[in-house]
Amino acid sequence: MLEIKNLHAHVEGNDILRGIDLTVKPGEIHAIMGPNGSGKSTLSYVLAGKEDYEITEGSITYNGKDMLDLGADERAAAGMFLAFQYPIEIPGVATMTFLKTALNAQRRARGQEDLPTPEFMKLVKEKAKDLNVSPEMLRRPLNVGFSGGEKKRAEILQMALLEPSLCILDETDSGLDIDALRIVSEGVNKLRDPNRAMIVITHYQRLLNHIVPDHVHVLSRGKIVKSGGKELALELEENGYADFIDEEAA
Amino acid sequence: MNAEARVKETQAEASLIEQFSKLAKDQGGLAAETREKAFADFRSAGLPHRRVEEWHYTDLRAKMREAYAPAEGGRTPEVLPAPVDDGPVLRLFIVDGQYRADLGSSAMPEGVTVSSPREVEVKDSLFPSKDAVIDLNTAFCQGGVVVTVAPGTELTEAIEIVHLVTQPETASYSRNRIEIGAQASVLVIERFEGAASDAAYQTNAASEISVGDKARVNIIKLQDEAKAAQHLDSVSIKVGAEADVHHFTLNAGGDLSRTQMFVEFLGEEAKLGCRGISILGSKQHSDVTLFVDHAVPNCESRELYKSVIDEKARCVFQGKIVVRPDAQKTDGQMMVQSLLLSEEAEVNAKPELEIFADDVQCAHGSTTGDIDEDLLFYLRARGIPEADARKMLILAFLAEAVEETENDRVIALLESKVRALLGAEEYAE
Ligand SMILES: Nc1ncnc2c1ncn2[C@@H]1O[C@H](COP(=O)(O)OP(=O)(O)OP(=O)(O)O)[C@@H](O)[C@H]1O
Ligand SMILES: [Mg+2]
Numbered sequence: 001m002l003e004i005k006n007l008h009a010h011v012e013g014n015d016i017l018r019g020i021d022l023t024v025k026p027g028e029i030h031a032i033m034g035p036n037g038s039g040k041s042t043l044s045y046v047l048a049g050k051e052d053y054e055i056t057e058g059s060i061t062y063n064g065k066d067m068l069d070l071g072a073d074e075r076a077a078a079g080m081f082l083a084f085q086y087p088i089e090i091p092g093v094a095t096m097t098f099l100k101t102a103l104n105a106q107r108r109a110r111g112q113e114d115l116p117t118p119e120f121m122k123l124v125k126e127k128a129k130d131l132n133v134s135p136e137m138l139r140r141p142l143n144v145g146f147s148g149g150e151k152k153r154a155e156i157l158q159m160a161l162l163e164p165s166l167c168i169l170d171e172t173d174s175g176l177d178i179d180a181l182r183i184v185s186e187g188v189n190k191l192r193d194p195n196r197a198m199i200v201i202t203h204y205q206r207l208l209n210h211i212v213p214d215h216v217h218v219l220s221r222g223k224i225v226k227s228g229g230k231e232l233a234l235e236l237e238e239n240g241y242a243d244f245i246d247e248e249a250a
Numbered sequence: 251m252n253a254e255a256r257v258k259e260t261q262a263e264a265s266l267i268e269q270f271s272k273l274a275k276d277q278g279g280l281a282a283e284t285r286e287k288a289f290a291d292f293r294s295a296g297l298p299h300r301r302v303e304e305w306h307y308t309d310l311r312a313k314m315r316e317a318y319a320p321a322e323g324g325r326t327p328e329v330l331p332a333p334v335d336d337g338p339v340l341r342l343f344i345v346d347g348q349y350r351a352d353l354g355s356s357a358m359p360e361g362v363t364v365s366s367p368r369e370v371e372v373k374d375s376l377f378p379s380k381d382a383v384i385d386l387n388t389a390f391c392q393g394g395v396v397v398t399v400a401p402g403t404e405l406t407e408a409i410e411i412v413h414l415v416t417q418p419e420t421a422s423y424s425r426n427r428i429e430i431g432a433q434a435s436v437l438v439i440e441r442f443e444g445a446a447s448d449a450a451y452q453t454n455a456a457s458e459i460s461v462g463d464k465a466r467v468n469i470i471k472l473q474d475e476a477k478a479a480q481h482l483d484s485v486s487i488k489v490g491a492e493a494d495v496h497h498f499t500l501n502a503g504g505d506l507s508r509t510q511m512f513v514e515f516l517g518e519e520a521k522l523g524c525r526g527i528s529i530l531g532s533k534q535h536s537d538v539t540l541f542v543d544h545a546v547p548n549c550e551s552r553e554l555y556k557s558v559i560d561e562k563a564r565c566v567f568q569g570k571i572v573v574r575p576d577a578q579k580t581d582g583q584m585m586v587q588s589l590l591l592s593e594e595a596e597v598n599a600k601p602e603l604e605i606f607a608d609d610v611q612c613a614h615g616s617t618t619g620d621i622d623e624d625l626l627f628y629l630r631a632r633g634i635p636e637a638d639a640r641k642m643l644i645l646a647f648l649a650e651a652v653e654e655t656e657n658d659r660v661i662a663l664l665e666s667k668v669r670a671l672l673g674a675e676e677y678a679e
Contacts, residue, residue: 048631051623076633088628092646097677098629101642106633141646158632 001026001197002047002166007058009039009046009222016042018222019058024166027194031208031233032201034219035241040201041085043219044170047199048082049075062166076102077109081164083155085171085201090142095154098142099124103161127160131187132180148175156187167191167198173207185210205237218244262317263296269319270389278348278393279368288388295382304510307566307598308537310383313506314480318452320390321346321420326353327445331412334439334472335663338407345414347392347422361403361434365396367425376458376486378512378543384484387423387456394424394455401431401462408437408659415479418449425456432462432490437659438469442483442503444476450505451476456484463490463517468498468657472667475503477532483509489549491517496655499526500664501536501557502671508537515549515577522551525651527664529671530563530595537566544577547607553584556651558644558672559595568600571614575606584614589621589647591640641674 002024009017016039024030034040046053047060049072060067067075090098104114115123128138131153143151152172159167169188173181188198188211200211208216208230216232217224218241226232226244259267270289275282297314298305325346330353333339342364343353349366358364377384397409415422430436438459444451453475461467475481481504489495499509513522528536542551557565571582588597601614621643629639645668652664669675 048627050627050631071636072627072630073633073635073639076631082631084628084631088624090625090628090643090646092649093629093642098632098642101638101677102629102632102634105635105638109633109635162632 001063003059003061005059005061007046007060008056009042009053010056011042011053015056016053016222017046020222020224022217022224024197024199026197028215029192029198029200029211029213031213031216032199032219033203033216033233033236035245038219039222040219041170044082044085044168044199044201047168048072048080073105074109076162076164077106079165080168081159081162081166082168083152083159083170083172085174087143087151087155089144089146091144093142095138095140095142096124099158099161102158106162124161127157130190131157131160132183133157149177149180152176153180153184156184160187160191163191165196167196168201169198170201171203172200173202173204181207182210205233208233220245260297260311262314265317265319266386267293269317273320273390278391279366280391281369284369285389285391288385291380292382292385292389298382304381304539304568307568308506308508308535313535318419318421320392321415321417321422323348323392325416326350327414327416331414331441331443333410334441334667335659337659339410339439340407342395342397342409342411343414344393344395344411344424344426346416346420347394347424349393349395359405359407361400362405362409363398367391367394367396367427376460376488377456377484378486378514378541381484381510383454383482383508383510384456387425387454387484390421390423390454391425392423394426396427396429398429399431399434399436402433403431404435405437408439410439410441413440413442413453413455415444415449415451415453415476418446418451421452421454423454426458428457428459430459430461430465430467433464434462435466436468437657438467439472439663440469441472441474442481443474444479444503447476448478449476450478452480452482454482458486460488461490461493461495464492465490466494468496468655468660470660470664471497471499471509473499473501473503473507473509475507477503477505479504481507485509485511487511487513489513489515489517489520489522492519493517494521496523496657496660497525498655498660498664499538500667501526501528501530501538504534504536506535508539510539512541512543513551514543515546518546518548520549522549523654524551524553525654526555527648527651527668528555528557528559528565529668530557530565531560532563533561534563535566536563538568539566540569542569542571542582544571544573544580544582546574547576547578547580549577550581551583552654554651554654555586556648557588557597558591558648559588559597560591562592562594564596564598566598568602569614570602570604571612573603573605573607573610573612577607578609580607580610580612582610582612586616587647588618589644590618591620641672642677644672645669645674645677
């Protein structure tokens with residue numbers, strides 16, 4: 001469903017992604033690990049359509065469609081969702097208005113009718129309850145004053161509501177306390193589906209105990225230097241990245 | 251006039267001289283000599299230009315190429331605009347500069363009187379300084395409205411004053427006065443509209459507002475003039491002790507507009523909020539010039555003006571807060587924020603403080619920027635198309651100015667107005 005080929009991305013004179021190849025099939029969960037600054041968030045931004053990066057080579061194809069021609073909103077409507085590493089606060093935008101606008105924009109892009117407001121309200125309440133997002137948080141402007149962990153839960157709430165076919169989670173576990181990690185993981189697992197794929201970026205095995213990946217990749221200096229099964233994450237937890245990075249440098 | 255005599259009148263000045271010579275000067279409740287004096291003052295200064303400090307950014311001599319003749323009275327608009335919201339309202343219409351009692355609400359509630367201005371109201375001007383535009387208003391005054399609200403009156407109805415222009419290529423000069431008694435509570439909505447949206451005309455309005463002690467007043471000005479119109483509005487507000495006054499200007503219409511406000515505190519412990527939003531595009535030029543005089547101690551003023559400027563439009567904000575030597579414990583905070591949506595959009599923001607007292611809390615600031623790309627990406631990444639995401643962020647930027655008015659009816663009506671202006675009706679909460 002997602003095919004990334006020889007992807008190179010460039011920003012302000014730096015090559016950040018230097019030839020990424022990755023194929024993700026429906027139902028699969030791929031974990032991406034790698035040292036700080038290796039390009040994990042950049043990859044997630046480039047997938048989601050952030051315009052700061054220049055794609056110098058390669059392609060991103062999603063469900064047969066070339067994504068590089070599409071804007072971020074069109075990619076979202078095509079089913080991609082990025083849960084941000086650092087969700088931003090938007091004062092003056094009411095959370096509920098935002099959620100409704102986003103949901104209906106995607107429905108319209110797919111030729112569906114707007115969801116009637118009462119049904120929308122019911123849906124949000126239901127999903128919010130699952131993720132322990134309080135009604136009080138929903139009354140605030142988007143992400144404003146949310147704690148780090150609350151922001152992450154709010155991201156997963158958006159994901160649950162929008163029901164994307166490809167979920168990209170960028171360090172969703174960082175900043176979560178132990179209970180929140182469990183709640184969020186349950187939320188994510190609830191979305192596991194034979195037709196839905198996930199790319200989970202994380203530094204810790206801990207998250208992968210809850211969300212068990214089919215494949216684990218190590219990203220280093222803009223390239224995937226190692227791929228393996230879920231046992232690779234355990235190995236990394238044990239020994240760190242040194243082995244792979246040295247391998248690459250050599 | 252200094253030694254360097256003005257070489258020649260501009261075409262607009264020559265027209266004004268010609269029009270004044272033909273004017274029937276003893277009409278509209280005004281004595282001829284009041285008009286003569288004002289016009290003589292205007293003539294010696296001429297139309298304000300770049301070298302007049304208060305008009306530096308709005309060179310009226312260059313921008314007002316023509317001066318249209320005063321409109322004839324007595325025309326009745328084919329349709330009257332509907333009220334801005336469905337709350338209770340007392341409607342007053344000023345058509346082509348004249349008050350038209352026949353068009354508005356037929357009866358006023360107890361405590362409210364409405365009449366036309368007379369000599370006494372125009373001559374005892376409350377405007378603190380000489381200004382050529384106010385002189386022109388006095389010289390050509392065609393009418394207007396005098397509203398009084400008796401002390402203690404708590405009006406549930408908003409007083410809506412609708413200025414309408416029915417005739418293209420005319421000028422309207424109205425003089426208005428609103429006297430609000432002590433402890434009264436009032437919402438005034440002042441609207442400026444042209445009958446045909448593409449008509450060129452000129453509006454020169456002047457309003458003098460006095461607010462009694464402990465009164466609570468909200469004044470909303472909705473400037474929705476026709477696209478080619480020139481709008482000049484001078485407002486004076488005198489604030490009594492312990493009064494609570496909010497003024498809001500929503501600038502959207504007109505090719506050229508200037509709202510000049512002169513606010514003075516007359517008694518202690520009063521609170522003032524002057525706020526506004528300008529939404530500009532094409533080649534619009536819109537100027538808000540504000541002078542706040544903290545003449546007495548222990549008063550608070552908040553000034554917050556936000557503008558969204560697109561295409562080749564230009565927005566001017568000048569704000570001066572003066573804190574007199576006696577005005578200890580003054581709290582004055584002025585902020586002006588602009589969002590530039592195009593490369594060619596322009597803003598001139600000049601907030602100033604002049605403080606002569608030592609125990610005060612005052613600050614001012616100004617910011618100018620464009621739409622934050624990271625915020626835009628976040629919204630787009632959730633499937634919101636770029637144009638809609640931009641609208642949401644513009645609304646978000648403007649929201650603060652509206653919310654600070656702290657009056658539910660005012661907030662609702664301003665929000666719906668702003669959304670309509672931005673074509674963003676669907677983002678109602
Ligand atoms: N807009 C930018 N301008 C300049 N450099 C950038 C930009 N965006 C990313 N980089 C650089 O690209 C590299 C990769 O950054 P990225 O955020 O993708 O790393 P990461 O793998 O997500 O790291 P972390 O584990 O710390 O989240 C970093 O060296 C970063 O400084
Ligand atoms: Mg990162």
